[in-house]
Every structure is written in C-alpha cells, then in structure tokens.
Amino acid sequence: MAQVFNGGIHPRYFRELTRDKPLREAKLPGEVVIPLSQHIGAPAEPVVKPGDMVKVGTLIGRSSKFISASVHSSLSGRVTAVESRPHPVLGNALAVVIEGDGKDEHELFSSQDPENVSPEEVKKLILQAGIVGLGGAAFPAHVKLTLPEGKKVDTFILNGAECEPYLTGDYRIMVERTDDVVGGLKIIKRILKAEKAYVGIEEDKAEAVKSMSEALKNEKSIEVIPLKVKYPQGGEKQLIKTILNREVPGGSLPLDVGCMVSNVGTALSVYEAVSFGKPLYRRVVTVTGAIVKNPVNLLARIGTRIGDLIEECGGLSENAGKVITGGPMMGLAQYSLDVPVIKGTTGILCLGEKEISFHEELPCIRCARCVDVCPMGLLPTEMRKKVKAGHWEELKDYSLSDCLECGCCQYVCPAYIPLVHLFKLGKSELQRIRQS
Amino acid sequence: MKEGFIITASPHIRSGVDVGSMMRAVIYALIPVVAVSIYLFRIKAVILIAVCIVTALLTEVIFQKIRHKKITLSDGSALVTGLLFALILPPGIPLGTAALGAVIAIALGKQIFGGLGYNIFNPALVGRAFLMASFPVLLTTWVKPFSLDAVTKATPLGLMKFQGAATPLLNLFLGQTAGSLGETSAVAILLGGAFLIWKGYIDWRIPAGYTFTVFLLGEFIHLINPVKFPSPFFQVLAGGLLLGAFFMATDPVTTPVTIKGRWIFGIGSGVLLIGIRIWGGLPEGVMYSILLMNMTVPLINRYTRPKPFGTRRGR
Ligand code: SF4
Ligand code: SF4
Numbered sequence: 084m085a086q087v088f089n090g091g092i093h094p095r096y097f098r099e100l101t102r103d104k105p106l107r108e109a110k111l112p113g114e115v116v117i118p119l120s121q122h123i124g125a126p127a128e129p130v131v132k133p134g135d136m137v138k139v140g141t142l143i144g145r146s147s148k149f150i151s152a153s154v155h156s157s158l159s160g161r162v163t164a165v166e167s168r169p170h171p172v173l174g175n176a177l178a179v180v181i182e183g184d185g186k187d188e189h190e191l192f193s194s195q196d197p198e199n200v201s202p203e204e205v206k207k208l209i210l211q212a213g214i215v216g217l218g219g220a221a222f223p224a225h226v227k228l229t230l231p232e233g234k235k236v237d238t239f240i241l242n243g244a245e246c247e248p249y250l251t252g253d254y255r256i257m258v259e260r261t262d263d264v265v266g267g268l269k270i271i272k273r274i275l276k277a278e279k280a281y282v283g284i285e286e287d288k289a290e291a292v293k294s295m296s297e298a299l300k301n302e303k304s305i306e307v308i309p310l311k312v313k314y315p316q317g318g319e320k321q322l323i324k325t326i327l328n329r330e331v332p333g334g335s336l337p338l339d340v341g342c343m344v345s346n347v348g349t350a351l352s353v354y355e356a357v358s359f360g361k362p363l364y365r366r367v368v369t370v371t372g373a374i375v376k377n378p379v380n381l382l383a384r385i386g387t388r389i390g391d392l393i394e395e396c397g398g399l400s401e402n403a404g405k406v407i408t409g410g411p412m413m414g415l416a417q418y419s420l421d422v423p424v425i426k427g428t429t430g431i432l433c434l435g436e437k438e439i440s441f442h443e444e445l446p447c448i449r450c451a452r453c454v455d456v457c458p459m460g461l462l463p464t465e466m467r468k469k470v471k472a473g474h475w476e477e478l479k480d481y482s483l484s485d486c487l488e489c490g491c492c493q494y495v496c497p498a499y500i501p502l503v504h505l506f507k508l509g510k511s512e513l514q515r516i517r518q519s
Numbered sequence: 520m521k522e523g524f525i526i527t528a529s530p531h532i533r534s535g536v537d538v539g540s541m542m543r544a545v546i547y548a549l550i551p552v553v554a555v556s557i558y559l560f561r562i563k564a565v566i567l568i569a570v571c572i573v574t575a576l577l578t579e580v581i582f583q584k585i586r587h588k589k590i591t592l593s594d595g596s597a598l599v600t601g602l603l604f605a606l607i608l609p610p611g612i613p614l615g616t617a618a619l620g621a622v623i624a625i626a627l628g629k630q631i632f633g634g635l636g637y638n639i640f641n642p643a644l645v646g647r648a649f650l651m652a653s654f655p656v657l658l659t660t661w662v663k664p665f666s667l668d669a670v671t672k673a674t675p676l677g678l679m680k681f682q683g684a685a686t687p688l689l690n691l692f693l694g695q696t697a698g699s700l701g702e703t704s705a706v707a708i709l710l711g712g713a714f715l716i717w718k719g720y721i722d723w724r725i726p727a728g729y730t731f732t733v734f735l736l737g738e739f740i741h742l743i744n745p746v747k748f749p750s751p752f753f754q755v756l757a758g759g760l761l762l763g764a765f766f767m768a769t770d771p772v773t774t775p776v777t778i779k780g781r782w783i784f785g786i787g788s789g790v791l792l793i794g795i796r797i798w799g800g801l802p803e804g805v806m807y808s809i810l811l812m813n814m815t816v817p818l819i820n821r822y823t824r825p826k827p828f829g830t831r832r833g834r
Contacts, residue, residue: 089828094532142761232667248532320828332829404523417700418526431530439525445538445594446636449749450771451722452536454778459828465820497537498636504528 086328090458094412096248096287100371100378101366106255108382109368110395111187115158115386116168117143118178121425122215123222124150129179135162138190146210150427150485152223153213157364157384160184171389171408171415171422178423178512181396197266202274203239209304210342212412213363213426217348218242218253219409221427224349228274230338238342239277240326241350243270243284243291244310244317247410250430252367253347255380257284257291260351261298267350268305270357275343280305282324283314314412315489319344321458333485368424370396372433374403383424389431390420396444404436412490427466446499450481453492459485463502465491470509475516483509523701541720541771542595548711549602549766555694555704559664560610567603570614574621575601584629596635600624603766604643606701607759607806608650614656620646641773644806651806661697666693672697673706675757676802679749691756693754702759712765721769724778728785729764729792730755736793748797760792763805773813779823780816788812 120126127144131137137156144154160183170176192211195204210225218326230236239266245253257264272280282299284292286309296307308326310316320331322344329340337343348367355361364385371378376397383392389408407414408428424431453463461482469478486506493502538814540587551624556564579597583590591600604624610616624646632638651658663672674697675686694704702708715721737751748754755761768774775784788808 090649092534094534111759156558211611232633247580278626317776324828330829333827335829351603403524405527405531407529407531410530412530413530414529416524416526416529416531418524434531440533441525441527442537446634448538448636449774449776450540450541450720451776451781452719454776455722462776465824480824485827487828488529494530494532495534495536497541499537501528503530507528 086325087311087313088316088324088458089460090456090491091310091321092456092494094248094314094494097371097373098251098254099374100249100373101251101380102254104379105302106259106367106380106382109384109387109392111183111185112158112384112387112391112436113183113226114163115181115183116178116388116423117154117157117181117386118168118170118172118173118176118423118425119144119154120173120176120219121385121427122152122155123220124148124152126177127151127154129165129177131162131165131179133162135166135292136160137162137181138188139364140190144244146213146223150223150226152215153211153362154179155213155364156181156361157386158183159186159188162197170423171425173428181334191360192362195357196352197270197358200270200357205270205274205353208356209353212352212361214349214356215243215363215426215430216346217352217366217426218346219413219427219429221425224345224353227343227345228271230275231318232455234338236275236277236338236341236343237279238278238327239268239272239275239278240322240342240344241282241347242317242319243282243288243295243345243347244322245288245347246285246314246317247412248314248430249371249432250410252369252380252429254291256347256351256367257288261294263354264347264350265298266358267352267354270353271345271350271490272305277343278304279355279463282307282321283310283316283322283326285310285316287312299306314491315458315487318458318489319488320487333482363426364427366424366426368392368428369430371430372403372435373438374399374435375433376399376400385426386423388420389417389422389424389428391432392424393420399433401435403433404439405434407432407434412494413488418506442499444500447498447500450497452497453510456491457496458489458491459487461486461517463506466509467500467502467505470505475512478513486510504505538546538596542599544715544718544720545599545766546602548714549606549701551707551710552606552701552704552762553602553820555707556610557701558607559694559703560662560700561665563610563637563662566614567608567610567617567700568602570618571605571608571621572598572601574618575604575625575753577624578622579630583634588634591635594635597625598628600642600649604646604778606762607643607647607699609658609661610700612657616650616657620650623649636772638772639816640810641767641770644767644810647757647806648810662778663697664695672801674698675753676796679757680754680802683800685749685753686757688752688756691753698758699762701760702762705756705761708761708765712761715765715769717738721765722779725768725774725785726764728782729768729789730760731788732786740797754793754796758803759805763809767805768812773816774818774821775816777820777823777825779825780819783819783823784812784816787815793800794816
C-alpha cells in the first residue's frame with residue numbers, strides 16, 4: 084500500500100539512546116522564561132506585568148492577530164520581568180520571566196466531552212490553549228484547522244513518522260499516550276469532516292505501530308500505515324505522496340489536494356485542551372546525544388532553560404561542540420544553554436567535539452549526489468551556482484521556493500558545500516526582490 | 520559546562536563521503552584492472568603507471584604553486600587522472616611521450632579551466648587526444664601481452680577493421696589481447712565498475728546506456744553486413760568501451776547532473792562510438808565519443824531539468 088517518495092537519505096538514527104525509556108516529567112524549574120513569540124505569525128501581547136501572581140495555565144500573552152497564538156504560564160509564581168531574553172530561533176525576543184513558588188497550582192479552563200463537543204467549541208478551545216504545530220514548524224493550530232471558504236478535506240493524516248534522527252518523543256507519545264493521541268486524532272478528523280484518516284508511522288517504530296493499530300482496530304475509517312524508513316518521510320508533502328499518492332504542487336498547501344497533516348504531539352495537545360481544559364504549557368523534549376549521560380524524553384515546561392534539562396539528564400560526559408534544538412537535519416545550533424524550551428522544541432541534541440567535523444568547502448565536483456537525494460526533485464548544484472553568482476532571475480526557473488531545507492543534499496555532498504545555508508540566503512533574497 | 524559552541528546552519532550531520540573518499544574508491548575499483556595490466560605487460564605496466572602518476576601529481580603541484588592556489592593533492596583527483604591516463608595508453612609507448620601526455624592531461628585538461636570541478640573535458644582523455652594528434656604512430660603501436668620486447672601486435676578492433684580477423688570472445692573477456700594497458704580485460708573492469716555502482720559513486724545509467732547502445736547498434740550493423748561488422752559482443756568487449764563506460768563517461772565533473780541527462784550522455788556516446796567505428800578512419804572511438812559528449816553537457820543539463828515534485832502528478 085504505502086509507496087515511497089523519490090530521493091531521501093538513510094542517516095544513522097541513534098534512536099536507541101532514548102527509544103526504550105519511558106517519558107519522564109522534568110523537575111519543576113525555579114524560573115521560566117517564556118517568549119511571547121513561539122510560533123509563526125504575530126507575537127502574543129503580554130497581559131501580565133512584573134509583580135503579578137500567576138498559576139500554571141494563566142494566560143500571559145494574548146494572541147493579537149488571526150495568525151498568532153496565545154501563551155500561558157507554565158509555572159505558578161510571580162512575574163519578575165517582561166523583557167527581551169535569549170530565544171532559540173529569534174536570537175532575542177520579548178519574554179515573560181516567572182519565578183516559581185514551588186506550589187505548582189493550576190488554572191485550567193472548563194473541559195468538554197471530546198465525543199460531543201461542537202467543531203466551533205473545539206476551535207475556540209484550541210485557540211484558547213495556544214496550540215501550535217508541535218512537529219517543529221509551530222504554525223497556530225486554530226488557523227490551520229479553519230478551512231478557507233470552499234475548501235474540503237477528505238483525508239486527515241496523523242504524522243507519526245518522526246523522521247529526524249535522534250528524536251523519539253512522538254514515538255514515546257504514541258506508545259504511552261495511545262488513547263489520548265487517538266482521542267485527539269478523532270476530534271480533528273471530526274471537525275474537519277474528513278471521511279478518512281491515516282496514521283503514518285515509520286515501520287522501525289514497531290511498538291508504536293502495534294499500539295496505535297490496536298487502539299484503532301474498530302475504526303473503519305482510520306488506518307495505520309507503516310512507512311518505509313527514509314528521511315524526510317515526515318515532510319508533509321512526502322507523507323501525502325507515500326500514503327495517498329497525491330502530490331502537493333509547489334506553492335500550494337496540502338489543503339489544495341484535499342488533505343491535512345498534523346503531528347502526533349499536536350493531536351495530544353488538542354485532546355488535553357478539550358478533555359482536560361489544559362493549555363499548552365509543556366511538551367515532550369528528547370534530550371539526547373552520545374555525550375549526554377542519561378538521554379531521555381522529558382516532559383518539560385515551556386520556558387525551561389535547556390541547560391537545566393541537560394543537567395537533569397546527568398549532564399555531559401565531554402565538552403559539547405554543538406548544542407542543537409530540534410534534530411540534526413533541520414535543528415538550530417545554539418550559542419547558549421540559556422535559551423528556553425519553546426513550543427516548537429522537539430529535542431535538545433548535544434554533539435561532542437569529535438562528532439562534528441568542520442571542513443573547508445571544496446569546489447563542486449558535479450557528482451550530482453545532491454540531485455539524486457533531493458526529495459523535491461530539484462537541482463541543488465545548479466541552484467548553488469545561481470545563488471553564488473547572484474543570478475536571481477535565472478534562479479526562479481529552478482523552483483528554489485519549493486526547497487524544504489531538509490538538508491539531504493548537504494548531507495551527501497562530498498565537497499562540504501553549505502547548500503542549505505545558500506538556499507536560505509537565496510530564498511530571502513528572492514523574497515526581498517519580490518517585495519521591492 | 521563550557522559554552523562557545525560551534526554555530527553552523529543545518530544539517531549538522533554528514534554522510535561521511537567526501538571528494539577524497541570518492542577518489543580513493545575509484546583507485547580501489549581500478550585495482551583489478553591494474554593487476555591484470557601488470558600480469559599481462561609486466562614491468563612495462565608498472566613503470567608506465569608510475570611515470571604517469573608522478574607526472575600528473577607534479578604537474579598539479581607546479582600549476583597550483585604558480586597560480587598561488589592551495590595544493591589539493593590530497594583530494595586524490597590528480598592521482599586518479601594519472602592512473603586512468605596510464606591505463607588508456609599503449610603499453611609500449613616511450614616514457615617521455617607518456618609523461619608529456621600526463622602533463623597535458625592535468626594542465627590543459629583541468630588546471631586551465633580553474634582546477635577540479637571546472638573542467639569541461641575528461642582530463643585523461645584530453646591527454647590522450649593530444650598524444651593521438653601529435654604522435655599517431657606511437658599511439659597505435661601495440662605490443663603483445665606477456666612479451667618484454669616490443670613485438671608489435673594489432674588490437675582486436677584493428678585486426679577486424681584492417682584484416683577482417685576476429686579475436687575469440689573469451690580472450691577479450693579475460694584480456695589476453697593487445698590493447699591499451701587497462702582496457703583488455705572486461706572482467707577486471709566490470710568488477711571495479713560494479714564496486715563503484717554498489718557504493719553509489721557512479722550512476723549505472725551511463726555505462727548501461729553506453730554499452731547497450733553500442734550493443735544494439737552493433738547488432739544492427741552486423742545484421743546488415745556481417746562480413747564487415749563483427750558481432751555486437753565483439754563491439755562491446757573489444758577496445759576501450761568498457762573502461763571508458765565505467766571509468767571515464769562516469770567522471771562526475773564532465774557528465775550531466777540530471778538523471779535524464781545521464782541517459783542521454785550514455786546513449787549519445789554509444790551512437791557516436793558506432794558512428795566512428797563505421798565511418799571513421801580509426802578502429803576505436805571511445806575517446807572521441809566521450810570527449811564530444813563532454814562538450815554537450817551544459818546543454819544537456821539545461822534541457823533536461825527535472826520537473827520538481829508536485830508538477831508531475833497533480834490532482
Ligand atoms: S553533491 Fe555537492 S559536489 Fe556533488 S554536485 Fe551536488 S553540490 Fe556539487
Ligand atoms: S534542502 Fe532543498 S534542495 Fe536540498 S535536498 Fe532538501 S529540498 Fe532538495
């Protein structure tokens with residue numbers, strides 16, 4: 084049944100570091116730094132000021148525009164500052180700093196019966212809970228689930244592929260929180276009025292395939308699809324291709340081919356918001372890497388310093404050369420351990436100095452290895468040439484905007500060319516040209 | 520915990536394959552070919568290979584020194600060029616001539632264009648084409664295998680073209696025939712080629728397109744005139760086709776980057792080769808067929824751009 088997509092790579096996955104260890108609640112941090120912008124779209128507007136007392140779940144940032152998301156406190160205690168702080172994606176950004184009082188008191192909103200709640204009510208709850216896509220992109224969920232006039236979704240796909248090496252958070256969620264994930268899946272399927280739903284899981288995650296299939300065995304319109312292991316199987320377009328054999332055209336959304344994809348963690352948050360009235364104040368973070376003493380998946384409060392989570396995993400056995408939020412293929416290298424966990428932080432990966440090799444860039448030898456692995460069917464070596472030469476006009480013919488920045492091309496490039504970096508540059512340059 | 524981490528854009532992991540390891544793989548793949556050539560042509564082979572490699576390396580260093588560029592011997596590409604160049608020479612060629620060819624291969628074939636990655640033509644073939652133009656007799660004087668003196672012997676293709684005599688296919692397959700140093704044994708070449716394909720360092724489409732085209736067209740002309748044209752097996756096995764198909768037409772730098780382009784390159788080389796063998800004055804044709812196709816690579820790349828994901832099957 085499941086097809087394969089073209090291109091892609093088979094990196095070493097290192098999942099064994101964390102795969103078989105149960106989710107663990109992280110220690111309550113003494114202080115959290117919660118950025119008001121953790122999502123795609125406008126930052127939330129702060130609604131608290133220094134001195135205010137908050138509980139877990141208290142709204143601290145209100146979603147201001149349609150494309151935005153609200154932000155909640157993840158600690159009970161006192162607001163000590165609303166100021167610019169280090170941010171894992173933006174460098175520095177406005178954040179609410181909360182000092183904990185150790186009581187961990189919660190302020191939840193009223194829960195609903197997940198089987199009967201109306202679609203309008205669900206969307207309201209999702210907006211209220213500040214849910215964003217938890218796979219990393221952090222696109223506000225209420226926006227995504229609000230279909231534009233005239234669009235129909237016939238198929239919903241739950242993305243359990245988790246194709247980034249090292250990461251196992253979604254896997255643990257599917258194994259340990261199966262029923263809640265299925266609950267979220269059903270809610271989303273129902274409000275989208277989708278006839279069919281699929282759960283895509285890479286076949287090496289056998290236990291997740293098993294438990295999800297078991298939980299769904301009486302559902303005729305929901306099917307678990309084991310997928311071939313290949314990066315980036317979890318890319319939306321690749322997932323839709325493999326499961327439905329539909330191709331989302333460049334510049335279009337899955338919606339345009341009648342489907343929608345959400346990540347496992349997102350489905351869990353939707354379920355928690357609806358049936359427990361919980362806003363999104365914590366998430367699963369895979370703290371991992373060969374140099375981390377006790378790598379594990381932690382349930383961490385949003386705003387926890389990443390350095391604290393590393394400490395909680397026993398610290399490092401040797402100096403880290405690189406600390407990355409997210410996975411090794413698309414994650415971001417961090418300057419400092421002071422950045423907080425945000426809604427999109429899927430993992431914290433520490434690579435030892437020996438594990439990262441820095442090489443001088445060599446001339447492109449036109450070997451086309453990059454071409455063979457590009458899952459979008461692009462010509463990375465040609466795009467590289469055009470970006471380097473600044474031939475922006477010609478670049479338009481090479482569909483640079485379709486590039487996922489998945490990193491496959493650079494992963495295989497024998498000449499150490501920073502292709503993804505060049506493509507990011509090229510994209511922003513093209514955007515600048517378009518705007519002026 | 521110390522800070523001051525390394526910051527680079529994603530991805531943060533790599534496949535571990537680099538230019539050096541790819542070049543080393545080509546050298547390993549050539550071990551069977553080199554072994555057969557030494558078995559057949561003994562000390563002559565050893566010396567010829569050594570001279571070509573040393574000259575190629577020296578030329579690379581001198582060129583880079585003069586142009587104040589970084590010395591890049593460690594990428595192994597000059598070594599590969601030197602070795603391949605030796606393998607396409609007649610075993611009995613005077614060493615000075617061979618060295619001159621190696622200089623040309625690196626200097627005109629590669630460095631003049633700006634070094635590795637920028638050259639249009641396969642450097643080893645440029646070297647040979649130069650010698651062929653300057654010293655046609657030396658380049659077509661062949662020695663008998665297993666002989667230490669210069670007993671001249673015609674190549675199987677030459678025997679066929681000029682005397683109408685066929686060489687047994689088994690000999691061609693194993694390699695006990697006259698010919699260039701490394702082209703005589705099909706088995707040895709296939710072994711190395713299979714290794715490179717298995718490693719994913721060369722694309723099977725080019726050698727496949729090339730040899731099948733030669734085979735099919737060979738069959739066609741054989742059916743038309745079996746007396747003049749030998750069987751297609753002979754066309755494929757005799758001469759430098761296999762060495763060229765697996766080791767020269769697959770040179771990354773000088774072949775297309777698109778998948779469709781690689782088919783075109785392989786098939787185009789095959790058509791040219793048969794054309795040269797029918798109408799050209801020479802019994803061979805591998806060298807010119809590849810060099811001619813090298814010229815078309817930018818054009819091929821331009822017109823075979825793949826359709827990106829999402830434009831193939833809409834809905
Ligand atoms: S993989 Fe690297 S060296 Fe090879 S063609 Fe692509 S950019 Fe050039
Ligand atoms: S980063 Fe872009 S160009 Fe490179 S393989 Fe991924 S989609 Fe293709």
